[in-house]
Amino acid sequence: MASNILFVKNMVCHRCILAVTDILMDLSIPFQQVTIGEIHLSESIAKQQNDLLSTNLIQIGLELIDNRMHGLVEKIKQLVLMKARKEIGEREHKMKLSAFLSEKLHHEYTYLSSLFSSVEGRTIENYFIDQRIEKVKELLVYNEMTLSEIAFEMDYSSVAHLSNQFKKSSGLTPSHFKRLGLHKRKLLDHI
Template identity: 85%
Template sequence: MATNILFVKNMVCHRCILAVRDILLDLSISFDQVSIGEIHLSESLTKEQNELLSTNLNQIGLQLIDNRMNGLVEKIKQLVIMKARKEVGPNEHKMKLSVFLSEQLHHEYTYLSSFFSSVEGRTIENYFIDQRIEKVKELLVYKEMTLSEIAFEMEYSSVAHLSNQFKKISGLTPSHFKRVGSNKRKLLDQI
């Protein structure tokens, strides 16, 4: 029996998965699997179940996506976040972003890129850079690594390259950001 898949916007971490599982259990909605951005249902939802699920998800900052096209944009975002934060396997980590997305989503990158740009008003590459900079901000706030170590960890060609990109995106130098700290960070779903 084929499962029904629901797409969920802003579902970007393991805690989100746990929260969605709890909601599904509370609402007695049977499911096969919950993964980042997706709920695999055992059976179709009634209109009432769909409304209850949507309401409960909205209360925790998540949102059901009503069509496959918006689902594709969310899937692209989730994969970009995973790649930018280095939360992929070693083989996927070595791949170029375009190859990684094409293989994961089974579409040509040119299609994914133009579709994403038309819906989001910016490129996948720009979104990827924003995600990398947010990861750099996180590492700066932790104050456990030097800027050189962060540049190496995030695979920038040099500290200067990281600093230039950081200033271009955030408007601050990394050292100034380190002083002002976490109040300048953005939530992942607001990037």
């Protein structure tokens, strides 16, 4: 069964799942389910179908991942994104990032960290910070919360801590970013 799982890079939301599902249906490729980052096929597909699927995915900004190491890195990214955006349960939210990833992926964190750094050229922690800052940017653009409320919501120890991390990551202060608005946000798959 594991050989019938394809890993897909850059899937970050429910719309990605719907788009991939549509492609699979259009290509008449039998599948069991599509989750973020994975396609669970009903049966193995021929190279020609695989190539056609790959071409269609590239047209919507996604791509098939050809080996397990890159697949694991994509799983790390998906879990980091979920944790940074607080799309996990309360118990998991309270866990340290390293323990959360180790528990979810059944690997030692040192292995995951080393693999991620070798493939992505940066640390998991740096990626996590960038994801949190993108969520902060989103909240700033909505203009429904104060910076203090955002700092509390995103689990920063203080507004100063949030502001320092924001400036390091984006080069702007949160208030300057807010004045500039939406055009400074990054697409999630470009972080």
